[in-house]
Amino acid sequence: MHVAFFVLLCSSLTRYLIVHPGAPSTPWVIVLALALALLYVLGPILGPQHAGARGAAPDTAAGLWLAAVIGVWFALVILAPSFGWCAVPLYYTGLRSLRPRYSIILIALMTAIVVGAQAKLRLRYGFDPNLLFAPPAGAAVATAVFIYSQRQAERLHTVITDLVRTRRELAATERREGTLAERQRLSMEIHDTLAQGLSSQQMLLQAAERLWDSDPAAARRHIRTAESIAEHNLAEARRFVHDLAPADLAGGGGLDEALRTLADRETSGTLQVRFHQDGTPATALPERVQAALLRIAQGALANIREHADATTAALTLSHLDDQVVLDVADDGRGFDPVEKPGGVRGHGLPAMQARVRQLGGTLTIESTPGEGTVLTAAIPLVPDAVT
Known part of the structure; x- marks a missing residue:
């Protein structure tokens, strides 16, 4: 759209210089065309950034910039109606800069200016329906395309936002499920190794305590068995910490x-x-x-x-x-x-x-x-x- 604007601006200026060589208003047309080009170039600095899509009004600097652009363009159209072709890119500038309601009013005014200037220029050729209906039709198409594209972009933004939120929720759910699965695995490993070994040692030590006075030999056998279980549990614990196979499978x-x-x-x-x-x-x-x-x-x-x-x-x-x-x-x-x-x-x-x-x-x-x-x-x- 920016390229189209400068192409139309240059072609309109060239046509004016060819058709009206030496006209008294030529210096003014040249100065106003250069001023319009300079103002358009300063748009990314002074102009609002998609304020219309966000539903926010432009600030003071952006409003003054837009008023200056439209004002210079209006003066050019009065002096040289062929500059009315630059209205189409400026439609999108207004749509990007203003809320939809105000941008439509601005486009209607610009279209009326274009129709009036063209009608005054070609009135001597008789009534031309294209001069009356073509500019409004072009403005309507440009406005409809822009508004539709903005709505589609907003829908796409909403879909992407929902998708990102869903992916985050899914990732959080997967992390929770992974945590629960790991906790279950750890609980099973601890139950099947350390807990069982400790239970066996407790039973053996209790039996040894009961037999300590009456049958010391049996009590010592229970203690040696408990010691063997403790040694085996220690090996299981070390392999468990390093996430290795059970000790009995290591051989x-x-x-x-x-x-x-x-x-x-x-x-x-x-x-x-x-x-x-x-x-x-x-x-x-x-x-x-x-x-x-x-x-x-x-x-x-x-x-x-x-x-x-x-x-x-x-x-x-x-x-x-x-x-x-x-x-x-x-x-x-x-x-x-x-x-x-x-x-x-x-x-x-x-x-x-x-x-x-x-x-x-x-x-x-x-x-x-x-x-x-x-x-x-x-x-x-x-x-x-x-x-």
């Missing part, structure tokens, strides 16, 4: 060897734990699957030791074609899995369910009061489920 023997080590470690004078492997894996299990099944086995054995009052327990790892299944069975007191045991403390079963669910697997519990319990964790070996 490289795989899940089978880790479960066998776990069974040996959990075996005591009151609880016999056996491990059995059924089948061999075609490929190495993903680390997430191995860690999850090992934690589930640790949690299940902790529940058996603290709540089941069992004498034997069995860990069975079955490698099938499309899934790996871990069964943990005991001959303890059992319970009714349909009822919600509100009095049961800890987070063992919810933690197991969360681990299995994260890997796309299922956790089932079969138990009857007085007949023991069988816990089964099945995890599919589908890439989408374990990545």
